[in-house]
Amino acid sequence: MPTIRERMIDLLSEAEHDVCDISQHLSIQEREVYQHLSHITKSLTHRKRRLEIIPAVCISCGFTFKERGRFKKPGRCPICRSERIRPPRYTIT
16 A cells, blocks of 8 residues: 555656645645655655646736745735735646
8 A cells, every 4th residue: 555655746747736636636634735745855856856846826917936935825926915826736757
């Protein structure tokens, strides 16, 4: 039986997903996904693979959060102050 992280690696190797997709597919809470993502990032370096982050985007003005270092979705756009933000997506390459 594979662990949650192994299942998450398999899921992200197939296609890109956001945290909500991952939590629903693996039947875990979203906050657990964030913890696993940070560990997966470290363990993938030994496998010569990497976790690619497709950045969050403001739906209202189109601002892209390229330089964001955290896995969680931003709370508000720094340009238009909108809270309508498309969450970041993750994939393994």
